[in-house]
Amino acid sequence: MNVGDRHYRTIWLSDDGRSVDIIDQRWLPHDFRVEKVGTVAGIATAIRDMWVRGAPLIGVTAAYGVAMQMADDPSDAALDGIWEVLHETRPTAINLRWALDEMRGFLRPLPSGQRAEAAYRRAGEIADEDVGLNRAIGVNGLEIIKEIAVRKRPGEPVNILTHCNAGWLATVDYGTATAPIYLATEAGIPVHVYVDETRPRNQGAQLTAWEMAGHGVPHTLIVDNAGGHLMQRGQIDMVIVGTDRTTADGDVCNKIGTYLKALAAADNDVPFYVALPSPTIDWTVGDGLAEIPIEQRSSDEVSLVWGKTANGEIAQVRISPDTTPAANPAFDVTPARLVTGLITERGVARASREGLKAMFPGR
Numbered sequence: 001m002n003v004g005d006r007h008y009r010t011i012w013l014s015d016d017g018r019s020v021d022i023i024d025q026r027w028l029p030h031d032f033r034v035e036k037v038g039t040v041a042g043i044a045t046a047i048r049d050m051w052v053r054g055a056p057l058i059g060v061t062a063a064y065g066v067a068m069q070m071a072d073d074p075s076d077a078a079l080d081g082i083w084e085v086l087h088e089t090r091p092t093a094i095n096l097r098w099a100l101d102e103m104r105g106f107l108r109p110l111p112s113g114q115r116a117e118a119a120y121r122r123a124g125e126i127a128d129e130d131v132g133l134n135r136a137i138g139v140n141g142l143e144i145i146k147e148i149a150v151r152k153r154p155g156e157p158v159n160i161l162t163h164c165n166a167g168w169l170a171t172v173d174y175g176t177a178t179a180p181i182y183l184a185t186e187a188g189i190p191v192h193v194y195v196d197e198t199r200p201r202n203q204g205a206q207l208t209a210w211e212m213a214g215h216g217v218p219h220t221l222i223v224d225n226a227g228g229h230l231m232q233r234g235q236i237d238m239v240i241v242g243t244d245r246t247t248a249d250g251d252v253c254n255k256i257g258t259y260l261k262a263l264a265a266a267d268n269d270v271p272f273y274v275a276l277p278s279p280t281i282d283w284t285v286g287d288g289l290a291e292i293p294i295e296q297r298s299s300d301e302v303s304l305v306w307g308k309t310a311n312g313e314i315a316q317v318r319i320s321p322d323t324t325p326a327a328n329p330a331f332d333v334t335p336a337r338l339v340t341g342l343i344t345e346r347g348v349a350r351a352s353r354e355g356l357k358a359m360f361p362g363r
Ligand code: MRU
Pocket: 053, 054, 055, 056, 093, 163, 164, 165, 166, 167, 170, 171, 175, 176, 177, 203, 241, 242, 243, 244, 254, 255, 330
């Protein structure tokens, strides 16, 4: 998507053909910084410390990390080693494992002398594929927005609630939950987005709001606890969120707080949609609550908040007593029964094993 006049993806191969340039998301919305990352250790840090984040982008970044490893050492041992190192960086987003499996499965049969070049090529293809998947999700999700728009008075916007950032910053381009929103805006369908701030990392306030502002999408930032109240008052027409892992039974794991939005949506008959590319489906898991590992992040993310001070400095402040412990589960699981539909690149599936199998026969 564009930043100013220039089109950016979130990650691209650097001019040296060996490193990647990434948008370093830690500084948004205050500062737009591009970082060059050229080592495997740098890739692991960028994923773990959330310079890049969002399930699809984590996967693509890891794919480039495998390519960097192959340029250093293309042996089988190194291929297995980098799989382990990168797999540990963030445990919940299944796109990470998907991309690592994809790279290892592709590279293993090749002679070691050909692996580095092939790995960079395959990582680039995975990045391109992500853009195509998201665009298709956008086309399918747009149909849902259109159906709601025709029931509105002329000029009245479709009010969409979203949680966290499942925007272009979370993918290579377009985003998942935001792709239908961007396409609706391009089609001249009035939409208005309620952006959950998404404590503790504030991906909504910092990233989704920045995206919406940058692309001229009318939006309003709300605290995480406001969504239910707005739904009770008929101010939300639909919810669209992304997901870090959706099970074969249709359970949806996403940023902490998603489950509460789904509960409120069910209680108020607000449709609750999840947008996802097929690499986010974990076909090996049925019961999301029992089987998906939930990332536990540092308590500092809860106790300390980043912001921009009046003198323009980007800094952290503590919001709780020094001695108060904090817990920080980063994701939760929304049971399939609370999900209206899964917007995939192939169409909108029912959130159930039958629904997903019908959309992806042969899996
Ligand atoms: O911790 P994050 O910022 O990586 O979490 C991101 C999310 O929860 C997104 O909703 C999810 O990855 C889908 S991104 C298209």
